[in-house]
Amino acid sequence: MTDFPPRLPRLSMLDLVAVREGGTVRQALDIALDTARKAEELGFARYWLAEHHNMPGIASSATAVLVGHIAGGTSTIRVGSGGIMLPNHAPLVVAEAFGTLAELYPGRIDLGLGRAPGTDGPTMRALRRDRVESEEDFPRDVTELQRLLGPAQDHQRIVAMPGAGTHVPIWLLGSSLFSAQLAAAKGLPYAFASHFAPRMLHQAIALYRQLFQPSAQLDKPYVIVGVPVIAAPTDAEADFLASSTYQRVLGILTGQRGRLQPPVEHYMASLSHQEKAAIQDFLAMGVVGGPERMRAGLWSIAQATQADELMLVSDVYDPALRLRSLEITAQAAIW
Missing domain, CATH: 3.20.20.30 (Luciferase-like domain)
Known part of the structure; x- marks a missing residue:
């Protein structure tokens, strides 16, 4: 177990x-x-x-x-x-x-x-x-x-x-070491934008905790980690719904930003190896799946980061299914 x-x-x-x-x-x-x-x-x-x-x-x-x-x-x-x-x-x-x-x-x-x-x-x-x-x-x-x-x-x-x-309350946000050091020096809570730029996450939060100076606002480090999530009753449905997010990310990476698109069957399979790798790198902190996969993914992130808070980003095209995604995620986070 x-x-x-x-x-x-x-x-x-x-x-x-x-x-x-x-x-x-x-x-x-x-x-x-x-x-x-x-x-x-x-x-x-x-x-x-x-x-x-x-x-x-x-x-x-x-x-x-x-x-x-x-x-x-x-x-x-x-x-x-x-x-x-x-x-x-x-x-x-x-x-x-x-x-x-x-x-x-x-x-x-x-x-x-x-x-x-x-x-x-x-x-x-x-x-x-x-x-x-x-x-x-x-x-x-x-x-x-x-x-x-x-x-x-x-x-x-x-x-x-x-x-x-x-x-x-002032929070500093960042995706590099600059804001981590500034938040530490000022004794402010820190949120890392790992929902789109996860590469320096562990280095930044380690530096923030190491350099943190207590302040009138905060007496010890407080870390938020951004996590993209798409949850559904099954892994297969979650993968399908996540294709809306994959389309959005590819649009960002190629400079073709637009509106959130409906999900597409087998979307990732239609992309080149380079496109798939770029999307996966962008969403490296993401968790997509049914309740068990969601539970395991959130546990892994909690263990690896020791974050005080997980800030979820959930782009699901159907608004009702977005609410369902959040409910499944919340249930999965009850260990």
Whole structure:
């Protein structure tokens, strides 16, 4: 009999709010709210939304607005950004937006921050005009956000209102060693984007834990690991449903992004060896299958990473089957 880990990581979800082929943006937003309510029902810790721009198949570009929509339609689950791409925004604007959310939904808002633009060069310039980024900007902007969300100081010339004194929890997101080291130095919780860039996962979280310095926000390291999941009653059905994700990933890798496509029978078998290898590398942390395969896969990830939390990404074309996928996954995670 397999020995399962004594400590069960919490489950959460990251949503890119996919627009489905044949569907509308409004439908995608409604599906996101239904999914968040299901995640809350299943006891998930948090529901995060990702910032991307100029992508026809993703409807989460106005991330703070959508965080408010999801928080307003749920009751207890934490809701936040996974993440706000800080190069696209002035820290004061972010502090005011998330400070407002924190006042509306106290104790339920997370501010996850990334340092990638989440889009292409021309769109980034459209977002921030002619600003030129340097490597020093991200740490400086994180520090400024911490100051703006902390208590206002005497003679502080610029105060986030709302925002000051809300202490919205800041999380750092990353797929390399840079954010791992910064999160450790600042004593912040760390989420690794292994749902699409798993290569440096183990090195990054080991470095984060090794270098971690306790802070007012966090007294010990806290790690979230991104995990793509597609669950179904059988392995065969899960493999079939996952073909929607495989199509999306191949589109990302080939620069042909589009809407989430319906599943296709024997999709992987139709691809070249190079295409299959590229998809498998992208989804190396993914778990696809029925309850037993799901249980074994989640156990393996929990053992290998000792993560505090698994952040699930589940792109299933049929919204009802997506909810079923989350339910099967949640059941499989009860060792």
